[in-house]
Amino acid sequence: MATAIIKNRKQQIHLTAKNLFRERGYAATSMRHIAAELGIEAASLYSHIKSKEEILQLICFELAEQFLKSSDELQKKKLPAKELFKQAVTEHIRIITQNMDSSVVFLHEWRHLSEPFLSDFKLMRKRYENFYKNILKAGAEEKKFQIRDEKLTLFVIFSAMNGIYEWFTPKGKLQPEEIAEQMVEVFLNGILK
Amino acid sequence: MATAIIKNRKQQIHLTAKNLFRERGYAATSMRHIAAELGIEAASLYSHIKSKEEILQLICFELAEQFLKSSDELQKKKLPAKELFKQAVTEHIRIITQNMDSSVVFLHEWRHLSEPFLSDFKLMRKRYENFYKNILKAGAEEKKFQIRDEKLTLFVIFSAMNGIYEWFTPKGKLQPEEIAEQMVEVFLNGILK
């Protein structure tokens, strides 16, 4: 079937784009560059995709949906705050480490989205942040967490998790599950003996 | 004196560039855009600066030197690990919050530097990371810190500090000193009650 070939090529394009967008940034990556990586001409890309930005949109929203989906599923479990927190961090880190290229693009290149996609994206991110904010709130109400400034704490946690791409290598000795476990340990108990 | 006017204009250009590089990224910011912000033509910028990259170099290395200078001065103090750690975090956060635009460029746009500047920059960053790594090492030797994976811990701390630009506003209620204090508290003791 022909559709299979097309789909494959489309996937190849997205994969290559993800990789280049991550390495050089969206703005500094040209269609000719993506094409060259695949051994074809830039114009040929347009048999498979609509535009450069469409690729960016797909990357950003695909990942946003993964984050939101996993948070929705965790919500349903009705766990105590501490346990929910552990599982949320583990899930977030799983998604990031399983989608390294996409994650970097998701984190830093979303600003090149045009409207209305930009606004939609920001909204989804806000929703996801609120999921975490509510975990912190619940933990404080359960008298399990001690939080002086909610926003600060929230962003310490997000920044640490989202910064994983700076040092993680899939072939290193530290695997996602253990990263999650150790990060949770730092977040909950700190590094003091 | 004429030099004063030149210097001023040069500073204006750098200031505008910092701001635009932060907001749109280096690659997506054109010389014409910088010029327009100042009400002049793109070609006129070249009376004051050598090239677009020169601006980026100045931003990146200026900040790198600030970080290294502050770490050198802290080294000299011969403090116990925990106290050194506190002061290092406070200094880092002071520099970041005092140079918000530069910081974002420093953190994300350095990859557009050409050689040999790129290699120089990476070396300086490595030196600074080692300063922090040694604090963690010292703390572990003093049996004050409990660190399972040094690299993970290091990057949790760096990511949290460097992510401040995502939420900090100079006019907000949380000021640099207090951010530092609260972050140190999270790093050392975590959020568990």
Place this chain on the structure above:
DNA sequence: ATATTTGCCTAACGACCGTTAGTTAGGATG
């Protein structure tokens, strides 16, 4: 066997890129 679809090609579009050359008005300096 014929007709259609696919995946690529070449050529080109107008727009914008960083940068250089040469000029000019106006203020500072002698």
Place this chain on the structure above:
DNA sequence: CATCCTAACTAACGGTCGTTAGGCAAATAT
């Protein structure tokens, strides 16, 4: 007053950008 210097200008350079149009050969469908 004559000279120099500055900071801007206009014009233009070669190049690259994302994208479109139209064609062509091979694969697929009828």
